[in-house]
Amino acid sequence: MITQALYDEGITYAEQNFMDETANHLKVDKELIRTKFNLDGKKILDFGCGMGGMSLWYAQNFDCEVHGVDIDSHHIRIATDLKSRHHLPNVGFEVRNVLDRPFEGKFDFIVLNDVAEHIQLPILKKIFVELKKSLAVDGGIFVSYPPWKSPYASHVSHVVGIPWCQYLPERTLLKLIEKNNRAIVGEEESDLLEAYKGLNHLTHEKLMEAIEPSCLKAVFRKSHSIINRMPGLSNINLRVFPLDYLITKEFVLLKN
Numbered sequence: 001m002i003t004q005a006l007y008d009e010g011i012t013y014a015e016q017n018f019m020d021e022t023a024n025h026l027k028v029d030k031e032l033i034r035t036k037f038n039l040d041g042k043k044i045l046d047f048g049c050g051m052g053g054m055s056l057w058y059a060q061n062f063d064c065e066v067h068g069v070d071i072d073s074h075h076i077r078i079a080t081d082l083k084s085r086h087h088l089p090n091v092g093f094e095v096r097n098v099l100d101r102p103f104e105g106k107f108d109f110i111v112l113n114d115v116a117e118h119i120q121l122p123i124l125k126k127i128f129v130e131l132k133k134s135l136a137v138d139g140g141i142f143v144s145y146p147p148w149k150s151p152y153a154s155h156v157s158h159v160v161g162i163p164w165c166q167y168l169p170e171r172t173l174l175k176l177i178e179k180n181n182r183a184i185v186g187e188e189e190s191d192l193l194e195a196y197k198g199l200n201h202l203t204h205e206k207l208m209e210a211i212e213p214s215c216l217k218a219v220f221r222k223s224h225s226i227i228n229r230m231p232g233l234s235n236i237n238l239r240v241f242p243l244d245y246l247i248t249k250e251f252v253l254l255k256n
Ligand SMILES: C[S@@+](CC[C@H](N)C(=O)[O-])C[C@H]1O[C@@H](n2cnc3c(N)ncnc32)[C@H](O)[C@@H]1O
Pocket: 017, 047, 048, 049, 050, 051, 052, 053, 054, 069, 070, 071, 072, 075, 096, 097, 098, 112, 113, 114, 115, 118, 119, 188
């Protein structure tokens, strides 16, 4: 059961991701998607859609059809309630484990937005094999995630108060998380400690290993860091040590 307080927190968070173009970590994702893809007329799968903020954003901003799926029923409950509140007919949500129940149709655009870093590598490999089967011939799979070296990759630095805290000694970090631990929306991962332990420490190399069995190919990669906010440097990829530790988000497009 989800408490009323967590439900309200989830609705507020997802609604902000949907409505506010400048909201937190998704601002860069939205800008990149707008400049790189025209999703009009496309059938989109938002894989691991969570509470649906981005699914609703796609549905509102493009003339497209969006299907949001997630393994977690608490997240899908919030997504479904938000869809009703905003009366968007071109988006639907369901709880689904794609490995138990593969999709029947094909999608033009499959998005994994802040999802891949939460799934253990052997399962992620199987998921990419399944997703490839559901990808239209000219379609693309767009993956975004914070790489493990990034300042916020631990997903707990906001409560621990230390960027790059994933590099603290394990025992120290676990104690700090326990001290600041709190419930989050989620049936699968219901507090910050579980969420931290569920991370797979994703890097570009690990992602490339994860797509190998599917034979998908990476055709585009953008490594976003604070440096990209400086005038004239928006397209630069600074992946050399130590600047690679400033990358906050990796974006990769996969194709057949
Ligand atoms: C950090 S949330 C991101 C949610 C959303 N994509 C967003 O950007 O707001 C990660 C989501 O991945 C989902 N997830 C994890 N493993 C999954 C799986 N095997 N199949 C579907 N969803 C999964 C989680 O339940 C969670 O909702």
